[in-house]
Amino acid sequence: MKYRLKKLSEQVVVITGATSGIGLTTARHAAQRGAKLVLAARNEDALKQLNFELSKKGNDVIHVVADVGIEEDVRRIAQAAIDRFGGFDTWVNNAGVSIFGRTEDVSLEDQRKLFQTNFWGTVHGSLVAVEHLKKNGGAIINLGSEVSDRAVPLQGMYSASKHAVKGFTDSLRLELEEEGAPVAVSLIKPAAIDTMFVEHAKNYMEVEPKLPPPIYAPEVAANAILYAAENFKRDIFVGGAARFVAASAYHAPRVMDSLMKRFGFSQQKTNRPPRDKNQHSLYSPGTDLQERQGYEGHVFESSLYTQAVTHPKAMMTLLAAGLAFAAWWNLRERDNDIRLRSPYASRRNVSGFSL
Incomplete structure (x- = not known):
């Protein structure tokens, strides 16, 4: 099915989780390309600062303080977009948070809260967006993960939530396609990204957590999201590592199990003692307006794989040359x-x- 998606400079784009990491990078890049923005997050001060930053550069921006786990808050985001711009063209469900620790150690309260944000936040955003986009057309872009296809230890509930996001996204896409609705539904699956992911996560481990390499820059994910806003693509893996993990999980699941048992635990643990157990963003916003945490190792600033997927003609030209x-x-x-x-x-x- 072909979709008529506008150029980014002609779009109104809604971004949840807009004050940190991938969401913040996406907002800034979309602004540079002339999109009108509706930015949503829980941190009101950070939203105001970001609004001021982008408006000062001539961008048309509004912000809405909202918790995506609450349906009424998500409906307020959509209504604000309608009141200010007459609607929206792309809705990016980006808000998310993680928990590090063995699943049996994580309280049910924390597990439910994570699902409320990661899964139900995506459901709320998608269904509210569908109500508007079925009339006018546009794109829904949901943030999955490489763990949408391959669960990892020590982030069991995060993996489960991203599996759920994948299942919901795939089902919603099929239902919309079957009825001929002009709504493009894409799933973005990043590998590990140098964002505030670890800083915002709740930690149950005896040491400070870390993301397993390879690590990619948030710009790689932002570029994939903005590509999907203009060009429908069912799935986009951010980073060749994400595609490798998914393919290996499908073709050699027991081999991946063995590798995860051997390396999946140690690669998510540092040698540093854990920070204050209350320092996380599971229930309330934490440190915002930072795109990157500052990974100590190498960060890949680009991905040839993702570039090839999102710009196949350009890559074929380069390959031919x-x-x-x-x-x-x-x-x-x-x-x-x-x-x-x-x-x-x-x-x-x-x-x-x-x-």
């Missing part, structure tokens, strides 16, 4: 080799020219 150059270079080296092997190569006449 690269192959053409390689062929030219190979012929050049072969010609040089032939000349060097020639018995006349070292013989010269008195004029200095090769014979």
Whole structure:
């Protein structure tokens, strides 16, 4: 099914979880490309600062203080967009949070709260967006994860919530397609991203947690989201590592189980003692207006895999150019080799020219 999605500069874009990490990076990049923005998060002060920052640059921006786990709050986001801009074209369900620790150690209250944000927040946003977009067309972009396809230890409920987001997103897409609704539904599946993810997560472990490498920059995820706002794509893996994990989980699940048992625990633990157990964003907003936490190791600022998926024509052109150059270079080296092997190569006449 083909969808008529507007250029970003002509769109009104709703972004939840807009004051941190991927949401914040996406908001700033969308603003640079001329989109009108409706920004939602729980942190009112951060929203006001971000609104001021973008408005000062000439962008048309409004903000709504909202908890996506509460349906009434999500409806207020949509109504604010309608009141100010007459509606919206893209709705990005980005808000999310995690918990580090063995599943049996995590309280049911915390598990339910995580699902309220990650899963029900996505459900609330999607269903409210559908009510408007079925009339005018547009895109719903949900944030899944590489753990939508492969669960990891020590983040059991986060993995479960992202599996649930995938199932809901896939089902909603099919139902809309079957009735011919002009709503493109995309699922973005990032690998580990250098955001405030760890800082915002609640930690039950005896040490400070960390994300397992490889780690990608939030710009890689933001670019994938904004691509989906203009070009329908069912799924976009952010980072080749995410695609590898998903493929391995499908084709070799027991091998992945063995690898997870061997490396999945240690790669999520540091040697540092844990911070204050009350320092997290599960129930209330924490440190905001930061795109990155500052991962100590290497951060991939781009992903060739994601670029190839989102810009296939450009990548094919580059690949063709690269192959053409390689062929030219190979012929050049072969010609040089032939000349060097020639018995006349070292013989010269008195004029200095090769014979």
